[in-house]
Structures are given as C-alpha cells and as structure tokens.
Amino acid sequence: MTLSESPLDPTRAIFDQVLDSGLGWTHVLSPGQILRIVDLEGNQAVDTLFYNAEDETERYSAVDTVREQGNLYLSAGTRLLSTEGRVLCTIVADTCGRHDTLGGACAAESNQVRYAVEKRFMHSCRDTFLLTIATQTRHLSKRDLAANVNFFMNVPVTPEGKLTFEDGLSAPGRYVELRAEMPVRVLISNCPQLNNPCNGYDPTPIRLLIWNEV
Numbered sequence: 001m002t003l004s005e006s007p008l009d010p011t012r013a014i015f016d017q018v019l020d021s022g023l024g025w026t027h028v029l030s031p032g033q034i035l036r037i038v039d040l041e042g043n044q045a046v047d048t049l050f051y052n053a054e055d056e057t058e059r060y061s062a063v064d065t066v067r068e069q070g071n072l073y074l075s076a077g078t079r080l081l082s083t084e085g086r087v088l089c090t091i092v093a094d095t096c097g098r099h100d101t102l103g104g105a106c107a108a109e110s111n112q113v114r115y116a117v118e119k120r121f122m123h124s125c126r127d128t129f130l131l132t133i134a135t136q137t138r139h140l141s142k143r144d145l146a147a148n149v150n151f152f153m154n155v156p157v158t159p160e161g162k163l164t165f166e167d168g169l170s171a172p173g174r175y176v177e178l179r180a181e182m183p184v185r186v187l188i189s190n191c192p193q194l195n196n197p198c199n200g201y202d203p204t205p206i207r208l209l210i211w212n213e214v
C-alpha cells in the first residue's frame with residue numbers, strides 16, 4: 001500500500017465545502033482540475049460515480065478499471081476508466097491507501113437483505129444518488145447508477161475470493177485527490193449508513209476542495 005501526499009495548499013483552492021453525511025453533491029470538473037475528498041473524522045464511506053460531462057452515457061466502469069490496472073483496490077496512480085475505456089480521472093494523491101470499487105452503494109434493498117427487514121426505510125446512498133440526479137442534473141436517471149467507487153471504504157477480498165466489509169483503514173484528515181482527465185461530472189453520496197462497520201456505524205462529514213490546473 002503506497003501513501004502519497006499532495007503539495008496543494010487549501011488556501012488556494014477555488015472551492016471548499018463541508019458535506020454532511022446523508023447528503024449528495026454533484027459538480028463538473030474541467031480537465032486538469034483536482035478534487036480532494038477529505039475524510040474529516042475517519043472511516044467514512046464516500047460513494048462516488050463519474051461521467052463524461054459532455055456525454056453522460058459514458059460513465060465510470062469498475063470492471064474496466066480493475067482489469068486494466070490489474071488490482072482490485074484503488075489508490076494513488078489508479079486511472080478511473082470509463083465504459084469506453086477512456087480515462088475519466090487519475091488518483092494523484094492518497095493518504096488512506098486503499099479504496100473500494102467492489103462493494104457497491106447501500107440501498108433500500110441491501111439494507112433489508114444485509115441487516116433486517118425493518119432497516120429498509122433507513123437512508124441509503126442509492127436514494128441520495130437518485131435525489132441528487134433528479135434535482136441537480138438534466139439527463140441522468142436511475143439506469144445511470146452503475147457500480148461506484150467507495151472512497152475510504154475497506155472491502156478486502158479473502159484468499160477464497162469472498163468480499164468482507166471491515167473496519168476502515170482511514171483516519172481523521174486522510175484524503176484522496178483526483179485529477180480530471182476530461183470534463184467529468186462527479187456524483188457523491190456521503191454515506192448515511194448506520195449499520196456497517198466500514199464507517200464505525202457512525203457516518204461523518206467530508207470536506208471537498210477543488211484546485212485549478214497546477
């Protein structure tokens with residue numbers, strides 16, 4: 001696991017906002033802009049999707065990303081590939097060291113299957129994604145919500161190939177930075193999940209910063 005710090009100065013960021021857990025956020029990055037996601041209190045899960053902002057039918061592809069980099073986990077140097085095999089973003093700094101793209105986003109259905117029938121109506125990332133695209137985008141619909149990235153989430157794969165959801169590796173102040181390699185729409189659900197050890201059963205805020213090309 002390689003950790004990589006960023007030289008960027010938060011006082012020079014052109015965007016700086018705290019996003020509470022349970023909230024969605026979407027923003028279009030220009031090529032060369034850098035987005036930093038800060039895990040302010042540690043072990044938060046930040047469910048994230050990416051789209052070509054000029055043609056949102058082209059979107060993040062977990063399977064192409066995993067195959068092309070030959071690794072299941074995302075970290076510094078990972079290129080996030082699209083369904084057309086093009087690079088949407090590159091992870092240019094990472095002080096957490098591992099991010100998941102296998103576990104998917106929590107949903108009403110998974111709340112029910114994983115935890116208990118009565119958990120169905122608790123908040124979920126899929127609901128946050130749906131609300132955010134319905135209110136803040138023009139062309140995206142629920143069929144565009146494909147497999148996502150879970151920044152800071154620890155979903156190790158066992159030698160037998162099973163997925164396990166574990167206590168997170170992240171800690172307060174750890175961050176990941178992405179450089180947009182094309183005009184990219186970023187869609188985030190700051191996970192509200194109260195039933196998963198990945199976030200210590202305690203969803204917490206994140207900080208989002210953007211810099212222009214450096």
Ligand SMILES: [Zn+2]
Nearest residue numbers: 106125191193
């Ligand atoms: Zn979630």
